[in-house]
Amino acid sequence: MFNLLPRHSIKMMLAGILAVSLTACASGAPKPKEAAAPKSNDAPAAAAEASKYPEKPIVVVAPSGAGGGWDMTARTIAKVLTETKAVGKPITVENKPGGGGAVFLAEYASGKKDDYKLFVSSPPILINNLKKEGNSPFGYKNTTPLAQLTKDFGAIAVSANSKYNDLKSLLNDLKADPTKLTIAGGSAPGSMDHLVSILPAYKYGIDPKKIKYVSYDGGGEALTALLGGNVDVLGTDASSLDQYVKAGKIKVLAVASAQRLGGSLKDVPTMKEQGVDAEFNIWRGIFGPKDMSADAKKYWDDNLKKLNDNDVWKKELQANNWESDFKSSAEFNTFLGQQEKLIQDMLTALGMQK
Structure with missing residues (x-):
């Protein structure tokens, strides 16, 4: 039949068939099996395979000396993550004292980003950035909460x-x-322990600027000074006092909570019970570098939530007289913005604002 057609007509027919075939492919004709796109339910698995974080050991920094709240928090986090095998890499804790955390944060925020170096902090990350004297130009916005x-x-x-046996005397x-x-x-x-120390005095009508306050690099050193008779009074976080109360080495005159605490401090009255309208909530959290990679941030979002839900962690909370108050990264960021305003108001009242 094709022999009856002129040669140029045969060429035109073949070209037309080829064109139709190409158009069909472009408009969604089935592709060979080996080139088929992965099904949508394979996407999470593909994303998980793409993320290799963590590929090396993790460091958790306590920006203080040994023995205080930051040190205890960092070591407890590392201990539980290691014992539960939640992180497949070694975790070590480093102490970096100086300026109530300001020295470390300056180095951390201005140095090379390191997704493998995290740190613990609490209100001083806000206070040091807001106070007038010895203030830090860096704050929580220079990190990833x-x-x-x-x-x-x-x-x-x-x-x-x-x-002394009570706060009033x-x-x-x-x-x-x-x-x-x-x-x-x-x-x-002007930092956290200083505010804890002078807040009840301020609320009692005493000029906070006249009070003699001596600062140490961490709660452990401050406790040693108290036990050695070098200072008369200690202002600190309640949880760090547990072992010293049990050993009969110190007396806790008051806690800055709305209600009495448990454990070894169950008989200690609150400041409000003693007629001093003062509360001081010391939250503690964990931070990473600013502009942390999406993979690393998601990894810690997931694993820190699992840490909070773990029974081993809950036992450590009880042993340390800590209260669980978990906030995810997004919630923590919002909370820090609110806390920044509250601390700014407190420093202003004490004449210590920037």
Whole structure:
């Protein structure tokens, strides 16, 4: 039949068939099996395979000396993640004291981004950025907040042989002579322990600027100073005092919580119970570098939520007198913005704002 057609007509027919075939392919004709696109339910698996984080050991930094709240928090996080095998890489804790966390944060925020170096912090990351003297140009916005894990409360303590047995008698003496007693804390002037220390005095009508405050690099050093008789009073976080209360080495005069705490501090009255309208919530959270990679951020979003739900972690909370107060990365970010405003107002009231 084709022999009856001129040669140029045959060529035209073949060209037309080829054109139709190409158009059909372009408009969605089935492709060979080996080139078929993956099904939509395969996408999560493909994404998981693409992420290799973590590929090396993790470091969790406590921006203070050993023995304080940051150190205990960092070591507890590392301990539980290791014991539960939640992270398939070694986790170590480093102490980087100085300026109530300001020295480390300056180095961390201005240095090379490292998704494998995280750190714990609490209100000082806000306070150091907002206070007038010795302030830090860096704050939480120079990091990636990953999760809030716990909350603690401020406490006022004295040595076991102190003459003071309640907050009111201590404040009465301070009111008569604000320079009579030396108060210690594990952070710089104007930072968290300082605010914990002077807040009840301020609420009691005492000029906070006249109170003698001595700062140490971490709650552990401040406790040592109290036990050694180098200072008269300690302002710190309640949870760090547990072992010293049990050992009979100190007396806790008051806690800055709305209600009494449990454990070894169950008999300690709140500041409000003693007529001093003061509360101080010490939240603690974990942070990563600013502009953290999406893979690393998602990894910690998932694993820190699992940490919070783990029974091993819950036992550690109880052992340390910590209260669980988990906030995801997004929730934590919003919370920090609110806390920044509250602390700015507190510093302004004390004349310590930037």
